[in-house]
Amino acid sequence: MxxxxxxxxxxxxxxxxxxxxxxxxxxxxxxxxxxxxxxxxxxxxxxxxxxxxxxxxxxxxxxxxxxxxxxxxxxxxxxxxxxxxxxxxxxxxxxxxxxxxxxxxxxxxxxxxxxxxxxxxxxxxxxxxxxxxxxxxxxxxxxxxxxxxxxxxxxxxxxxxxxxxxxxxxxxxxxxxxxxxxxxxxxxxxxxxxxxxxxxxxxxxxxxxxxxxxxxxxxxxxxxxxGVGNCHVYINADADPEMALPIVINSKTHRPGVCNAAETLLLHKDYPEPGAILKALVDAGVTLHLDSEARGLAEAAGADSAYLRDVTEKDWDEEYLALHMAVGIVDSVDDAIAHIRKHSSGHTEAIVTDSVTVANKFTAGMDSAAVMVNASTRFTDGGELGLGAEIGISTQKLHxxxxxxxxxxxxxxxxxxxxxxxx
Amino acid sequence: MxxxxxxxxxxxxxxxxxxxxxxxxxxxxxxxxxxxxxxxxxxxxxxxxxxxxxxxxxxxxxxxxxxxxxxxxxxxxxxxxxxxxxxxxxxxxxxxxxxxxxxxxxxxxxxxxxxxxxxxxxxxxxxxxxxxxxxxxxxxxxxxxxxxxxxxxxxxxxxxxxxxxxxxxxxxxxxxxxxxxxxxxxxxxxxxxxxxxxxxxxxxxxxxxxxxxxxxxxxxxxxxxxGVGNCHVYINADADPEMALPIVINSKTHRPGVCNAAETLLLHKDYPEPGAILKALVDAGVTLHLDSEARGLAEAAGADSAYLRDVTEKDWDEEYLALHMAVGIVDSVDDAIAHIRKHSSGHTEAIVTDSVTVANKFTAGMDSAAVMVNASTRFTDGGELGLGAEIGISTQKLHxxxxxxxxxxxxxxxxxxxxxxxx
The missing domain is CATH 3.40.605.10 (Aldehyde Dehydrogenase; Chain A, domain 1)
Incomplete structure (x- = not known):
């Protein structure tokens, strides 16, 4: 003593x-x-x-x-x-x-x-x-x-x-x-x-x-x-671009320094307008850490190359809390689920899709405190969920x-x- | 590793x-x-x-x-x-x-x-x-x-x-x-x-x-x-002896080796039939660890002196898990509350009383997982409370x-x- x-x-x-x-x-x-x-x-x-x-x-x-x-x-x-x-x-x-x-x-x-x-x-x-x-x-x-x-x-x-x-x-x-x-x-x-x-x-x-x-x-x-949040947004092939773009931009840029800001974007390879999202992120000042396919899409969309970097294995686990985002292209919702389960901190994950089946599969596959379907990751917040003031966001499973x-x-x-x- | x-x-x-x-x-x-x-x-x-x-x-x-x-x-x-x-x-x-x-x-x-x-x-x-x-x-x-x-x-x-x-x-x-x-x-x-x-x-x-x-x-x-249970039974002055005696005996002797068995008995100084309870405990084979007043009552009731010992400070904290019980006389429900808050492991405490005011005071004063009013401590059990099978009794406050x-x-x-x- x-x-x-x-x-x-x-x-x-x-x-x-x-x-x-x-x-x-x-x-x-x-x-x-x-x-x-x-x-x-x-x-x-x-x-x-x-x-x-x-x-x-x-x-x-x-x-x-x-x-x-x-x-x-x-x-x-x-x-x-x-x-x-x-x-x-x-x-x-x-x-x-x-x-x-x-x-x-x-x-x-x-x-x-x-x-x-x-x-x-x-x-x-x-x-x-x-x-x-x-x-x-x-x-x-x-x-x-x-x-x-x-x-x-x-x-x-x-x-x-x-x-x-x-x-x-x-x-x-x-x-x-x-x-x-x-x-x-x-x-x-x-x-x-x-x-x-x-x-x-x-x-x-x-x-x-x-x-x-x-x-x-x-x-x-x-x-x-x-409150440790490595939050993901996954855009399915069938996502409505009118929803997908604002959800990604809001999740990443609305308040980048907080735990419910998104840090990784996963795009289905068949999503029709990936370039528009990547260019909009760069235009909003976000530095993108991209896999080779995503990098090709960003470049083709005319995103300022000063904001484009090659993603490293470490990026997938990073909570940037800043205007940086890791971006990957996936072949299926299953690949997205596998990626997120490997790298997530268990805070919030979002999917944009119009398929009930895909939404349910994604939701069931996540092991996180919150899953958003067609909504920004930024809604994981006591006030936003109608729960009143909060003392923090728990990313553990007990209590x-x-x-x-x-x-x-x-x-x-x-x-x-x-x-x-x-x- | x-x-x-x-x-x-x-x-x-x-x-x-x-x-x-x-x-x-x-x-x-x-x-x-x-x-x-x-x-x-x-x-x-x-x-x-x-x-x-x-x-x-x-x-x-x-x-x-x-x-x-x-x-x-x-x-x-x-x-x-x-x-x-x-x-x-x-x-x-x-x-x-x-x-x-x-x-x-x-x-x-x-x-x-x-x-x-x-x-x-x-x-x-x-x-x-x-x-x-x-x-x-x-x-x-x-x-x-x-x-x-x-x-x-x-x-x-x-x-x-x-x-x-x-x-x-x-x-x-x-x-x-x-x-x-x-x-x-x-x-x-x-x-x-x-x-x-x-x-x-x-x-x-x-x-x-x-x-x-x-x-x-x-x-x-x-x-x-x-599951660490130093459970108490407190008998208020106005307790019905027809309830008090069976509740004490059941709490202590029904299955002495489990965590919801009572280990300490506190008797209000004005409870009219303390001797009957103490003698019944001894007759059921329980060794009593008594403060001096309680010892006097047990002896006056003709309890077999081979089962009577003087209580030590350590006894009040003991989880005997056996046919032993610490017994003390208290002046008021407030004294009982103070004693229990000092020595309890936070599992289960019971009171026997006919007073709503006293029952509420006791209940509000306890910081334990369960409080029984006019019932045996043995009811803190998943099956008995209608909750189904249990994996244990938590004595902590989280989750x-x-x-x-x-x-x-x-x-x-x-x-x-x-x-x-x-x-």
Missing amino acids: TNTSDAVRALATKGREAAQVLRAASTGQKNDALAAIAQSLEANATEIVAANKLDVERGIENGLAEALIDRLTLDEDRISGIADAVRELIALPDPVGEVVMGRTLPNGLVVRNVRVPMGVVGMIYEARPNVTVDAACLALKAGNAVLLRGGSAAEESNIVLVALMREAVESVGISADSIASVDEYGREGATELMRARGYIDLLIPRGGTGLIQSVVKESVVPVIET ARGPMGLAELTTTTWRVEGAGHVR | TNTSDAVRALATKGREAAQVLRAASTGQKNDALAAIAQSLEANATEIVAANKLDVERGIENGLAEALIDRLTLDEDRISGIADAVRELIALPDPVGEVVMGRTLPNGLVVRNVRVPMGVVGMIYEARPNVTVDAACLALKAGNAVLLRGGSAAEESNIVLVALMREAVESVGISADSIASVDEYGREGATELMRARGYIDLLIPRGGTGLIQSVVKESVVPVIET ARGPMGLAELTTTTWRVEGAGHVR
Whole structure:
């Protein structure tokens, strides 16, 4: 036991005590806490921006990439956006208390399976300070205490955000220990979160592949793996070009930096207008990594050759998160299925076809969290699927698969009522 | 990479290929496979008993405890019992294809959340050869391939059982690779199962605390923790003695060696007939580990003092799995809740009371997989709760909590149908 280990466990123990009270809190009280948080973030925007400025300046000094600096930066508008997202949680139904299943057995036992909070949720994430608020508020609405470990790049911002949220929940009679950070313990704090089995009920890593894989491998606390997306779009021979082109363009370019963006395009060899798709991708600024057949088609379509490269074996497994796309020509839907099963990260795959048989074959053959038929991969998103706010997209098979919202931050318990029943 | 690692991964890869076909198998075909297994076990009972005899003889030579020898032993009757359990699975509804949630969104996207098989399930268990058949058949009905690692004590029995099951599923056109064992690789085989992330989708340890904890800590494959039960019964002041006594006796003595047996009894100080319960327990052969007040009550009731011991701090955490019980007197339901939250393994707790307020307080205060009001702890069981056969009782909060049946051996996937939808 190190001092950090003791300190993290002490925080988790306080969190557990807070969670024990929070699990019985009414929906009204939890919503009041969310409203207080939203109000406080806006009221203290100046203080938040000042702290954030220190992080941004340090980031620039340390040579952080521009895109990361942008994600890190908070201004009044962004803070209002964060506060609005918190207010949207108020409108969502409380998952706690939902009777998932209930029946009276022949012997008269009344059996109910009821949603209850997890307890203490740990969250390890990177440089986006909005995640600090998102994660704490989703956990709170689901009746959980939360222990946060944000990236050191957002350290000053997170100190202020956590302090404001603790104050806000306390103002409505919820223990401040419901929201805590282990940031002051640095990397060791993260490591201790992963070791705190029995103290923390669930650990959610959110960030790049490296972070997620290291948490998955090192943690003895149950983990939910989120958000690595090597998503595919397959265009069948019979696909309507009027659907196929916009679906490919939207899947790739609508927001290339997120996990439900497509990274690989597979075209059936008999699809009539492959050149139009490849040229449109290049015109949208996408660098294509093509097999030889696809390259021929792109060149014949007059795509700017500066954007054409030969695909490598590694490309098929790449999550570019940028305007790059691997492109291959396949002989059949079976070949497409085989390719995707070999290379997919299990996030989202899309097919464009007008054949029920082909669509069903493709859907049945996938082993991914989501399959889209004639729709963009970008719809794998809690809000888009009508599920409400999400804490991440799970690409694992246990507990949560796909968008993880409030329900996935709860567990269930069996409640059985008898009248002196024995076996 | 060791040779064993390669061998286990090769088996898992074959299992994955088999699972890819199995996920599309009809319920009828899976049921035919189960019927063929049941029939084969009975038809080859002589061969199974002969192999089992070698295990039993070796067990006796190695000084295995009598209870373990009993669990290990198979005769024609027990084999019929195992075959009957397999036939019972045929009647259970197929979880695969169940639409868990479905809706059409305002934009016209048709969204369904559908149950699909996990893929490859690994199972690490101890000396009971019936688990070999149970686990393989539950996994099969849920559309999964299974990799088994049984205890070395049942080695010879398991070789025959696995060979018969592989033959049986093949006879109905399902790949024999759907059921395989890594027993020939000994302990290293178990270790490699735990390391085979990406090859195995779910690992279920079933056995004693030591086995389960070591799998939970070492495995990088997602694990479901099963079956450690330090279950409590709390008798409130107003409990009806006509209910309280049989519930305590049933919870403790009906089958003391299983995880839903009660291990601790907490009595409210004002419950009118504590002596009758304590004497009845002793008369049923239960050794009591009592706090000083409870000891006084037991002695006053004339309980045989040979069965009375002073409780130690360790007793409160003990899963005796035997005719022993820790007994304490508490001042209130709040004290009972505090005690149970400190010592429970999160399996099952029971209360006997006639007060709605007290029952609700107790139920809300527990953080366990099941809470019984006026019923025996023994009802936490898949069959008893009307859920069908179970592969274990989960005491963790992720994915499955309480009895794990067929549905818990599946995952879900999102299937979204559009008509060219983009964001």
